[in-house]
Structure formats: structure tokens, C-alpha cells
Amino acid sequence: MAASSASRYCLFLAGLVLILLSLSSLTSLANEAESDESVFSSGATQQQLHVAPAKPTRYLLYDINPGEGFNLRRDVYMRIANLVKALNEVEPWILVLPPWGRLYHWKSRGLNQLKIPWSTFFEVLSLSYHIPVIEYEDYIKVTGEPQIDLVYYLQNYAEGWTDGKWEEKIDERDCIDNQLYKKNSDGKYRGWFWGYSETYANEFKCLSVQAMAGQMLPILTKNISVRSVMLDRADELLHDRYGQVDYWRARRSLRFAKHLRDIGDEFRRINLDSNDEKDKTEVIDDWREMRKEPSSAIGGPYIAAHLRRQDYARNNRKDVPSLQNAAEHLKKLLKEHKLKKLFISTDAPKFEIKELKDHLTGYEVYNYVPPKAVLENFMDGGVAIIDQWISAHARYFIGTGTSTFSFRIHEERQILGFDPKMTYNRFCGDGESDSCDQPTVWNIQW
Ligand SMILES: Nc1nc2c(ncn2[C@@H]2O[C@H](COP(=O)(O)OP(=O)(O)OP(=O)(O)O)[C@@H](O)[C@H]2O)c(=O)[nH]1
Numbered sequence: 301m302a303a304s305s306a307s308r309y310c311l312f313l314a315g316l317v318l319i320l321l322s323l324s325s326l327t328s329l330a331n332e333a334e335s336d337e338s339v340f341s342s343g344a345t346q347q348q349l350h351v352a353p354a355k356p357t358r359y360l361l362y363d364i365n366p367g368e369g370f371n372l373r374r375d376v377y378m379r380i381a382n383l384v385k386a387l388n389e390v391e392p393w394i395l396v397l398p399p400w401g402r403l404y405h406w407k408s409r410g411l412n413q414l415k416i417p418w419s420t421f422f423e424v425l426s427l428s429y430h431i432p433v434i435e436y437e438d439y440i441k442v443t444g445e446p447q448i449d450l451v452y453y454l455q456n457y458a459e460g461w462t463d464g465k466w467e468e469k470i471d472e473r474d475c476i477d478n479q480l481y482k483k484n485s486d487g488k489y490r491g492w493f494w495g496y497s498e499t500y501a502n503e504f505k506c507l508s509v510q511a512m513a514g515q516m517l518p519i520l521t522k523n524i525s526v527r528s529v530m531l532d533r534a535d536e537l538l539h540d541r542y543g544q545v546d547y548w549r550a551r552r553s554l555r556f557a558k559h560l561r562d563i564g565d566e567f568r569r570i571n572l573d574s575n576d577e578k579d580k581t582e583v584i585d586d587w588r589e590m591r592k593e594p595s596s597a598i599g600g601p602y603i604a605a606h607l608r609r610q611d612y613a614r615n616n617r618k619d620v621p622s623l624q625n626a627a628e629h630l631k632k633l634l635k636e637h638k639l640k641k642l643f644i645s646t647d648a649p650k651f652e653i654k655e656l657k658d659h660l661t662g663y664e665v666y667n668y669v670p671p672k673a674v675l676e677n678f679m680d681g682g683v684a685i686i687d688q689w690i691s692a693h694a695r696y697f698i699g700t701g702t703s704t705f706s707f708r709i710h711e712e713r714q715i716l717g718f719d720p721k722m723t724y725n726r727f728c729g730d731g732e733s734d735s736c737d738q739p740t741v742w743n744i745q746w
């Protein structure tokens with residue numbers, strides 16, 4: 301009797317602490333964020349109250365190889381999100397969203413593209429409908445310290461694949477080449493930590509991995525005294541079930557921020573004669589309630605092309621077309637679909653865009669050039685999202701082979717309900733035949 305009432309009292313106390321925590325994070329956030337939806341990172345805390353108030357909340361953090369681009373990072377988010385979903389079936393875990401910054405492709409000058417919260421680019425509330433999430437700066441506020449209990453640095457196996465055969469395994473190993481985390485005289489590990497120089501870790505280990513994200517679960521849950529774990533080089537982990545239900549749920553939850561979609565919508569309306577009602581591309585506020593009939597979307601009266609240039613064009617890749625050949629193909633498509641308008645999404649420099657337009661005289665060719673305020677507020681990542689959003693609403697889309705930027709547009713169009721034939725297309729490179737392999741169709745699994 302005594303024992304059970306004592307443990308009930310403990311439960312009550314733990315619950316109270318959680319409520320206080322969520323309240324304090326709420327109010328401090330509300331002060332800062334005013335009308336910002338991002339307050340609901342803490343939707344997380346609420347959700348987790350229903351799960352198991354007795355177990356203490358644990359936090360998963362992650363980072364990615366600095367060389368990786370924005371859209372591969374979105375893919376890694378889906379892998380880690382579903383690991384966190386699996387963890388929550390055991391005990392309450394919150395995913396700490398890694399601040400954006402220092403990306404190789406983000407080259408606009410005069411901008412400080414560092415420590416960018418997820419709410420700049422994505423709807424954090426939408427994310428929290430899939431798994432509990434919190435922004436990094438809120439994590440510091442809630443835990444009271446810029447501290448992480450344990451960092452696992454994920455690496456390959458020094459010996460490579462044994463017998464040339466891939467098998468699933470994870471082992472604690474000596475670090476192969478890691479000089480990135482250093483133990484200071486105070487016993488704390490210092491590292492990059494998204495540019496937060498005050499952040500430190502208490503423990504640091506290297507893990508050799510050849511595994512799906514879900515296989516980290518036993519390692520993460522084994523020691524309850526470790527409250528926060530960071531996985532660096534999380535891109536080493538693979539999808540548990542690529543293209544399956546949870547993949548798509550994570551993907552559907554990864555919605556672009558409303559302020560960016562609004563800018564794209566305005567551009568469509570003014571230049572491309574495109575609006576959701578006419579184009580049958582309405583978005584429902586809560587993605588869990590949005591299930592478009594396949595091929596129900598019509599899209600605006602324009603073709604959208606994603607032309608990945610820069611390093612793709614410089615490296616003489618055989619799957620990249622010359623601007624002239626890309627233009628010839630686009631003319632053919634415009635005739636075929638009886639359209640006059642073309643939207644170009646590209647990372648090409650101005651002179652290449654001009655060259656492309658010169659090859660397309662007689663057609664209305666648009667590309668999105670951000671006003672100064674948009675660039676300042678939402679930076680290169682925001683502009684890329686606006687390009688993707690406009691491309692996602694075209695009647696017909698054609699992208700660049702192997703570009704994850706194009707792949708994310710494919711998915712966006714599946715969610716909006718386009719016919720896959722109008723989506724899964726790519727330019728054939730100058731080094732390929734005109735009947736080159738087209739992208740694989742991935743239908744949404746529900
Ligand atoms: N605004 C804009 N930016 C683009 C476009 N294409 C590429 N970029 C920029 O270049 C980056 C390309 O990197 P990713 O997003 O990783 O896509 P990727 O094409 O697979 O490139 P890699 O990762 O280098 O193979 C984007 O994140 C953008 O910053 C485009 O059409 N519009």
C-alpha cells in the first residue's frame with residue numbers, strides 16, 4: 301500500500317514537472333514568437349504528456365555531413381523522424397531540430413546564413429503531428445543548459461565490407477579520422493554544434509554503422525541516465541522503409557512554411573495565371589486530413605523545369621543537357637501540351653538564364669527573382685523553397701536526373717495529387733540518348 305501510494309505520488313510529481321516545463325517554454329516562446337506557429341515545437345511536450353508521464357523525456361539531436369545539400373538533409377530528416385517515432389513507442393523522446401546553416405550551396409553574399417530555425421523554412425506544427433519536435437534554442441531553454449550528454453559520431457567500418465557483402469551492423473569503434481570534437485581541460489567536448497560555440501557534450505564516442513535508422517533504437521534506449529544523445533553524420537543511417545507508409549507520413553509532415561508558400565502562390569497568380577481553385581491544388585491545413593485522389597490535380601497553365609547547373613554543369617556529367625538542348629526539348633514539350641508559359645527553376649548564374657531565354661524566344665519564360673526583403677528574411681533556402689513550390693504547381697514538370705532538389709518536387713506533386721506522368725520526367729543529358737531512363741515513380745502509401 302505504502303509503496304503504491306508513494307509511486308503514485310512520484311507519478312504526480314513527474315507529471316507536474318512536465319506541465320510546468322511545457323508552460324514555461326510556452327510563455328517564453330510566446331513572448332518571442334508572437335504570431336509564429338513555431339511555438340509548437342512544444343506541441344511535442346503536450347503530445348508526450350499523453351504517452352507516459354512517468355518516464356523522463358529524452359532528447360535526440362543530430363547533424364549531417366557538412367558537404368550535403370538542403371534536399372538530402374530533408375531526406376535524412378525523414379529517416380531520423382521515423383527513428384524518433386519508433387523510440388516513442390518505448391518511452392518519450394523529442395527530436396531536436398538541427399539549426400540550418402553553413403551550406404555549401406548557400407552563396408548569397410552579405411547574409412548571415414547560420415543558426416536558422418526550422419520555422420523559417422517549414423511548418424513546425426505540421427512536423428509535430430508526426431513526432432514530438434523542438435527547435436534547438438528551445439531545447440536549451442527547456443533543459444536550462446547548452447549541453448548534450450552524449451555524442452555518437454557515425455562512421456563506416458575501417459575494414460570496409462567484409463567479403464564485399466553488405467550486412468547490417470553497428471559497433472562502438474575507435475574513431476577513424478575524427479578531429480572534429482575535442483576534449484578541453486574542463487573535460488567537456490567542444491565541436492561545431494551548428495555554430496553554437498557555447499554548446500558542449502559530456503561524452504563522445506564513435507560508432508561504425510552499416511544500418512537502417514531504426515537499428516539505433518536499442519543503443520539509444522539502453523542507458524536511461526543518458527538523457528540527450530546526438531547522432532553526428534546521421535546521413536550514414538539508411539531509411540527503414542523507403543517509400544512506405546511512414547516514409548510518406550514523415551514527408552507529408554514536412555510542409556513548407558506558409559509565408560514561403562504564400563509568396564509562391566502570389567507569383568503563380570500574377571505571372572502564371574495559376575490558382576488553387578482553378579488548378580485543383582487546394583491544400584488542407586492539417587496534412588493528416590489531406591488525401592488527394594490520384595491525378596485529381598490539373599496544375600497551372602505552364603510547364604516547370606528544374607535545371608540543376610553550377611557543379612552539375614561544370615563537371616561534364618553525361619546526364620546534364622546543354623542549355624541549347626534543354627531549350628529545344630522544352631519547346632517540344634510546350635507544343636505538345638499547347639502551353640505558352642514556362643517557369644524555370646535553376647541555380648544557374650544570370651548569364652546562363654539569359655542564354656536559355658534567348659533560345660526560347662516566342663515563349664513566355666519566367667524565373668523567380670527574390671526582392672531584397674525576401675532574400676534577407678528567408679535567404680537562399682527560402683528562395684529555393686519558393687522555386688520548388690512554384691514548380692510543384694505546374695501542369696507538367698521536368699527535372700534534372702539524380703538531383704534531390706528535383707526529387708523533393710516529385711514528392712510535393714504526388715501530395716498535391718498530380719498524375720505521375722506529368723511529374724516523373726527529366727532531361728536527357730547530352731551524353732545520353734533521347735530515350736534515357738526516366739525517374740522512378742513513387743506513389744504515396746497510406
Ligand atoms: N533557388 C534555387 N536554388 C537551387 C535550384 N537548384 C539548386 N539550387 C541550390 O543548390 C542546392 C542543391 O543542392 P541539393 O538541394 O542537395 O540538391 P541536389 O541537386 O541533389 O545537389 P547535390 O546535393 O549537390 O547533389 C539547393 O539546395 C539550392 O540551394 C533552383 O532551381 N533554385
Ligand SMILES: *[C@@H]1O[C@H](CO)[C@@H](O)[C@H](O)[C@H]1NC(C)=O
Nearest residue numbers: 449450502503523524525526
Ligand atoms: C550510463 O550513463 C551514465 C552517464 O553518462 C554513465 O555514467 C554510466 O556509466 C552509464 N552506464 C552504463 C552501464 O554504461
